[in-house]
Amino acid sequence: xxxxxxxxxxxxxxxxxxxxxxxxxxxxxxxxxxxxxxxxxxxxxxxxxxxxxxxxxxxxxxxxxxxxxxxxxxxxxxxxxxxxxxxxxxxxxxxxxxxxxxxxxxxxxxxxxxxxxxxxxxxxxxxxxxxxxxxxxxxxxxxxxxxxxxxxxxxxxxxxxxxxxxxxxxxxxxxxxxxxxxxxxxxxxxxxxxxxxxxxxxxxxxxxxxxxxxxxxxxxxxxxxxxxxxxxxxxxxxxxxxxxxxxxxxxxxxxxxxxxxxxxxxxxxxxxxxxxxxxxxxxxxxxx
Numbered sequence: 001x002x003x004x005x006x007x008x009x010x011x012x013x014x015x016x017x018x019x020x021x022x023x024x025x026x027x028x029x030x031x032x033x034x035x036x037x038x039x040x041x042x043x044x045x046x047x048x049x050x051x052x053x054x055x056x057x058x059x060x061x062x063x064x065x066x067x068x069x070x071x072x073x074x075x076x077x078x079x080x081x082x083x084x085x086x087x088x089x090x091x092x093x094x095x096x097x098x099x100x101x102x103x104x105x106x107x108x109x110x111x112x113x114x115x116x117x118x119x120x121x122x123x124x125x126x127x128x129x130x131x132x133x134x135x136x137x138x139x140x141x142x143x144x145x146x147x148x149x150x151x152x153x154x155x156x157x158x159x160x161x162x163x164x165x166x167x168x169x170x171x172x173x174x175x176x177x178x179x180x181x182x183x184x185x186x187x188x189x190x191x192x193x194x195x196x197x198x199x200x201x202x203x204x205x206x207x208x209x210x211x212x213x214x215x216x217x218x219x220x221x222x223x224x225x226x227x228x229x230x231x232x233x234x235x236x237x238x239x240x241x242x243x244x245x246x247x248x249x250x251x252x253x254x255x256x257x258x259x260x261x262x263x264x265x266x267x268x269x270x271x272x273x274x275x276x277x278x279x280x281x282x283x284x285x286x287x288x
Contacts, residue, residue, distance in 0.1 A: 002208065004054050004159035005152030008047065011204045012146055015044045016139040026074070027127060029120055034081065038074040041067050046200040050163050059147035066135050073123050079236075080116040084109050086237045090260050090267075104256050108244055160205035164214045167198040168286045171221060175279050185235070188228050195224030213285075220282040227275045234268035237261075 018040045025033030045067045048060050087108045096104060126132065151159070174191040181187035202209070202218025209215055238261045245257030 002156040005148045007156040050201040054152040056147035076119040084112040192228035195221040230271035238264035
């Protein structure tokens with residue numbers, strides 16, 4: 001019988017190794033490398049959160065805090081990278097490949113690239129300081145001897161099923177909160193993070209998911225995360241474009257900016273298509 005502790009120890013060790021292995025590409029600013037490293041950090045944080053009752057609370061809180069700080073550094077780089085790529089994609093979709101489009105692209109992408117370079121330099125600098133050594137020491141300790149609680153002695157399959165289904169119910173609760181929220185976008189952000197945690201929780205326990213039911217829940221969480229992630233990226237693109245347009249005096253230039261912003265808002269609305277159906281499917285799985 002595999003215990004929850006054995007399952008989680010193996011997963012933490014794997015993620016810690018992935019985290020270390022993916023640093024080189026991120027520090028060299030290879031395409032998508034920061035994203036891959038950030039995702040690994042998020043996966044590890046979500047394992048700690050979803051199975052928190054299986055870990056010593058003080059020691060898991062210490063590791064979670066260190067990972068959160070690291071994730072913030074990676075997030076600044078990644079978000080700017082995404083925004084620059086989204087600008088380019090929007091200009092291509094709108095057929096703005098002429099001289100006007102080139103100038104618009106430079107005005108919209110240029111500031112993002114400057115900020116990205118600064119954020120990446122800060123990331124590289126952090127890796128030359130004491131922060132990375134402290135994080136690596138924590139990861140080494142957890143890899144060698146995870147801080148497990150008594151609950152981790154229970155059979156892995158039962159603990160895994162309860163954890164995944166608990167995260168699925170959490171997604172549904174966040175979905176209900178969106179309906180009642182005054183700040184809808186903030187509530188959607190919370191729903192997106194809940195969907196991501198559900199996905200990561202299901203992925204972490206794939207080895208004991210005998211009938212595939214946990215994988216189904218994780219897949220639905222992934223769909224929630226993807227839809228709301230695309231929605232949020234598109235809204236942030238529109239916000240960036242309008243911020244850049246504010247300094248434009250020429251009416252024709254402002255019209256070009258508005259064209260791009262409108263396109264981004266259209267993408268944001270389209271991203272939500274099918275979300276209600278996904279949530280209904282999740283609800284049917286959790287509450288037959």
